[in-house]
Amino acid sequence: MTILVTGGAGFIGSNFVLEWLAGSDEAVVNLDALTYAGNLENLAAVHSEKRHIFVHGDIGNFDLVSQLLAEYQPRAILNFAAESHVDRSIHGPEDFIQTNIVGTFRLLEAVRAYWSKLEGEAKSQFRFLHVSTDEVYGFLNKEDPAFKENNRYEPSSPYSASKAASDHLVRAYHHTYGLPVLTTNCSNNYGPYHFPEKLIPLSIHNALAGKPLPIYGDGQQIRDWLYVKDHCSAIRRVLEAGRVGETYNVGGWNEKANLEVVDTLCAILDQLSPRADGKSYKEQITFVTDRPGHDRRYAIDASKLERELGWKPAESFETGIRKTVEWYLENHAWVANVTSGHYRQWVDQNYGERS
Ligand code: NAD
Numbered sequence: 585m586t587i588l589v590t591g592g593a594g595f596i597g598s599n600f601v602l603e604w605l606a607g608s609d610e611a612v613v614n615l616d617a618l619t620y621a622g623n624l625e626n627l628a629a630v631h632s633e634k635r636h637i638f639v640h641g642d643i644g645n646f647d648l649v650s651q652l653l654a655e656y657q658p659r660a661i662l663n664f665a666a667e668s669h670v671d672r673s674i675h676g677p678e679d680f681i682q683t684n685i686v687g688t689f690r691l692l693e694a695v696r697a698y699w700s701k702l703e704g705e706a707k708s709q710f711r712f713l714h715v716s717t718d719e720v721y722g723f724l725n726k727e728d729p730a731f732k733e734n735n736r737y738e739p740s741s742p743y744s745a746s747k748a749a750s751d752h753l754v755r756a757y758h759h760t761y762g763l764p765v766l767t768t769n770c771s772n773n774y775g776p777y778h779f780p781e782k783l784i785p786l787s788i789h790n791a792l793a794g795k796p797l798p799i800y801g802d803g804q805q806i807r808d809w810l811y812v813k814d815h816c817s818a819i820r821r822v823l824e825a826g827r828v829g830e831t832y833n834v835g836g837w838n839e840k841a842n843l844e845v846v847d848t849l850c851a852i853l854d855q856l857s858p859r860a861d862g863k864s865y866k867e868q869i870t871f872v873t874d875r876p877g878h879d880r881r882y883a884i885d886a887s888k889l890e891r892e893l894g895w896k897p898a899e900s901f902e903t904g905i906r907k908t909v910e911w912y913l914e915n916h917a918w919v920a921n922v923t924s925g926h927y928r929q930w931v932d933q934n935y936g937e938r939s
């Protein structure tokens with residue numbers, strides 16, 4: 585048996601592939617375009633593993649995807665591939681439209697053609713699992729209840745709008761063609777192999793490099809944090825037992841304001857890798873111009889997943905964030921490699937224009 589994972593060289597996809605190969609006998613075909621966010625170093629541990637078949641390519645390449653499906657006959661597709669960074673979607677939305685909308689559409693077309701020719705159990709047991717985000721639901725005010733699966737879609741950034749469009753396409757392929765799809769909408773992830781353009785890895789990297797820790801606006805925006813391996817376990821559980829056509833929200837009930845998250849990171853770093861001058865890393869916190877259209881609060885109600893499929897996160901925010909800081913302290917070479925070259929241009933572009 586084989587599964588096809590897309591975007592498996594990115595942050596969540598690579599964590600998923602590593603855990604899958606460690607915990608199952610099934611092979612993984614890993615299709616990834618290796619954009620700036622894709623990194624084969626994340627997969628170094630499975631470099632010589634025969635059950636990991638890496639294919640450098642685009643989910644929007646219908647011919648390539650069709651050929652892979654015909655050759656490997658996967659029993660499931662897990663679609664992680666996407667442009668994922670909100671700030672980049674504000675600077676340049678085009679790639680988000682191409683990959684998240686057009687790419688998902690072409691992938692669905694290739695999968696539909698493949699699935700429609702399957703027979704018997706191969707057809708009835710086949711699954712297409714689409715990995716999506718809580719950002720499709722828009723933002724919450726302080727007193728609003730957390731997002732449920734039946735919340736309205738109200739995306740507010742080019743990134744979330746493109747993910748919302750892809751979710752709609754996935755569901756339309758179920759409703760119209762009967763394709764057996766599952767969708768997961770997860771809150772903010774953190775953990776190993778997180779690219780340092782996102783708040784948590786950027787703050788750890790900048791702290792250790794003696795650079796400012798940029799907080800957008802007043803730092804009171806709230807995100808709901810989930811350790812990446814808990815997201816992966818939720819995806820495995822939904823793949824195994826999720827009801828076809830259903831959506832499952834994934835989250836760890838860990839709402840935190842951004843400033844609180846960065847304060848926590850500083851406190852852990854103060855213990856594990858104190859500054860030479862004895863001062864706290866908090867001294868490096870710098871308030872900068874806000875993100876345009878910045879969503880104030882996200883919060884996920886994961887009770888459907890917990891109730892129906894018995895899933896629970898293994899990590900609390902406190903245990904997960906400590907493990908994450910430890911991972912970055914132990915993986916200097918990984919950080920040094922991903923923060924060279926184009927990364928610096930991005931930092932200049934994104935932070936250079938903020939006062
Ligand atoms: P990431 O940016 O770290 O990785 C994306 C991966 O997709 C990269 O390896 C990249 O090379 C690949 N990719 C991009 N365009 C491609 C294309 N056209 N064809 C093939 N591969 C392509 O993203 P991530 O944080 O790992 O997120 C993975 C998925 O999970 C995304 O769909 C994202 O929307 C969703 N998600 C992320 C979070 C989060 O907090 N990071 C939370 C909820 C949902």
Ligand code: DAU
Binds near residue numbers: 670773782801
């Ligand atoms: O909610 C799920 C989403 O979480 C995923 O769908 C996205 O792919 C993922 O990138 C993430 O989006 P966010 O925009 O919430 O993540 P980011 O790490 O970019 O920002 C987290 C919060 O921190 C957000 O309120 C903006 C703020 N921030 C971010 C950066 C990079 C800062 O204050 N300073 C920064 O330098």
